[in-house]
Amino acid sequence: MQPLEATVTVPGSKSLSNRYLILAALGSQPVRLVGLLRSRDTDLMMGALEALGVHCEVDADVETTVTVTPPAGGRFRGNTDLFCGLAGTVMRFVPGLALFADGPVHFDGDEQAYARPMKPVLDGLEQLGATVEYHGEIGKLPFTITPPAALPQTRAHVSIDSSGSSQFISGLLLIGSRLPGGLTLQHTGEKTPSLPHIRMTVADVTGAGGEVHADETARTWTVEPRALQLPDTVTVEPDLSNAAPFLGAALIAGGTVRVPHWPETTTQPGGLLPGYLEQMGATVAFPVIDDVRYCEVTGNGTVHGLGTFDLTAAGEIAPSLAAVLVFADASTDMVGIGHLRGHETNRLAALVAEIARVGGKAEELPDGLRIEPVPAEQLRGADMETYADHRMATFAAMLGLRIVGIKVKNVATTRKTLPDFVGMWNGMLGE
Numbered sequence: 001m002q003p004l005e006a007t008v009t010v011p012g013s014k015s016l017s018n019r020y021l022i023l024a025a026l027g028s029q030p031v032r033l034v035g036l037l038r039s040r041d042t043d044l045m046m047g048a049l050e051a052l053g054v055h056c057e058v059d060a061d062v063e064t065t066v067t068v069t070p071p072a073g074g075r076f077r078g079n080t081d082l083f084c085g086l087a088g089t090v091m092r093f094v095p096g097l098a099l100f101a102d103g104p105v106h107f108d109g110d111e112q113a114y115a116r117p118m119k120p121v122l123d124g125l126e127q128l129g130a131t132v133e134y135h136g137e138i139g140k141l142p143f144t145i146t147p148p149a150a151l152p153q154t155r156a157h158v159s160i161d162s163s164g165s166s167q168f169i170s171g172l173l174l175i176g177s178r179l180p181g182g183l184t185l186q187h188t189g190e191k192t193p194s195l196p197h198i199r200m201t202v203a204d205v206t207g208a209g210g211e212v213h214a215d216e217t218a219r220t221w222t223v224e225p226r227a228l229q230l231p232d233t234v235t236v237e238p239d240l241s242n243a244a245p246f247l248g249a250a251l252i253a254g255g256t257v258r259v260p261h262w263p264e265t266t267t268q269p270g271g272l273l274p275g276y277l278e279q280m281g282a283t284v285a286f287p288v289i290d291d292v293r294y295c296e297v298t299g300n301g302t303v304h305g306l307g308t309f310d311l312t313a314a315g316e317i318a319p320s321l322a323a324v325l326v327f328a329d330a331s332t333d334m335v336g337i338g339h340l341r342g343h344e345t346n347r348l349a350a351l352v353a354e355i356a357r358v359g360g361k362a363e364e365l366p367d368g369l370r371i372e373p374v375p376a377e378q379l380r381g382a383d384m385e386t387y388a389d390h391r392m393a394t395f396a397a398m399l400g401l402r403i404v405g406i407k408v409k410n411v412a413t414t415r416k417t418l419p420d421f422v423g424m425w426n427g428m429l430g431e
């Protein structure tokens with residue numbers, strides 16, 4: 001195939017979009033969100049907020065501009081049903097709002113979501129006085145949250161094990177400011193996955209007027225009671241994790257891929273991506289053209305294996321990095337990502353199965369994934385399973401850059417966070 005020469009614009013960050021939607025709902029004045037991601041996960045978030053009495057108005061001309069108006073008096077509507085799909089940010093961030101509802105809130109999701117861990121965040125809400133009734137397996141969707149008759153009036157102390165997902169901590173930090181005495185949150189687990197995502201939550205709560213003290217070594221976060229209000233207008237950064245399949249493509253296919261509006265500083269873990277790709281052999285630059293800052297990644301067809309590679313901070317981009325590493329000259333142990341077994345699908349098992357399907361070599365580690373090099377002639381095309389997982393679909397498309405005959409089943413699953421993945425991919429390939 002020809003070396004790539006492409007500029008790819010990626011839509012707004014899922015993680016920032018869904019945090020801003022929650023924080024806007026927790027305020028008292030309308031907030032205009034500009035550059036909001038419009039995809040399945042953010043539409044599910046808006047649907048859940050609407051069910052709670054929040055008004056989300058999509059601009060008639062620009063569908064990525066949405067004005068969020070919180071309910072009068074800050075009281076969410078109870079006796080309502082919410083649907084979370086397969087969205088971790090919806091199923092772990094919205095339950096906290098149920099504390100401030102005027103009746104029980106019922107949560108459901110895709111059947112596949114019934115496998116995702118939920119219990120720590122719900123245990124946290126029970127420690128704050130809510131009642132949780134599980135309708136299926138204990139600790140999983142579907143469930144009903146009944147708000148407490150009265151919220152704790154003094155500082156609330158909540159203790160949970162968040163080693164299964166950073167989103168349990170984020171979900172509680174997002175609502176901590178609303179508790180009359182504030183919140184002290186203790187994470188009892190040994191490891192904290194996706195710390196940048198927790199720092200993002202702290203930064204966004206602070207940006208809405210909150211006050212959070214983080215002691216990451218003691219794994220304790222203290223949230224002061226504050227009235228939250230985001231600024232009138234908030235602009236969402238592009239999704240840097242969703243840039244990974246495109247920037248990674250430059251290493252697999254060779255050539256150059258640029259992503260515009262790359263922020264100089266960011267709370268997104270995708271900010272670590274250029275450095276990771278550089279370690280794998282890419283040349284990375286950040287040119288500014290007509291006041292727009294780009295991340296520009298150039299590959300020459302060689303990919304270096306990384307030995308032991310700790311991805312605890314950014315497990316979300318593991319599938320994209322795995323696709324690049326299938327073509328590496330040495331093996332890589334991606335570690336610190338055991339919790340990917342509870343993502344959209346068991347991603348460690350899925351990646352091992354799909355790498356084997358094309359003739360590659362990978363195995364699960366207790367805490368991650370080992371990918372070993374195989375001779376190019378051993379790799380062969382196949383119909384790739386995607387497990388209703390957007391990142392398994394983009395992973396498979398990436399393999400197709402170097403392996404002839406790859407077909408991606410149910411590529412539409414990329415709608416979870418990228419509404420037009422196919423158009424973007426074809427655009428990058430010049431098709």
Ligand SMILES: O=C(O)C1=C[C@@H](OP(=O)(O)O)[C@@H](O)[C@H](O)C1
Nearest residue numbers: 015165166167193194197315316
């Ligand atoms: O808070 C967030 O926006 C996210 C946190 C991470 O979750 P985990 O800590 O469960 O990996 C990440 O993988 C997910 O895509 C988004």
Ligand SMILES: C=C(OP(=O)(O)O)C(=O)O
Nearest residue numbers: 086087088089316343344
């Ligand atoms: C883990 C992910 O999503 P979720 O927000 O559903 O947890 C992801 O997008 O890689």
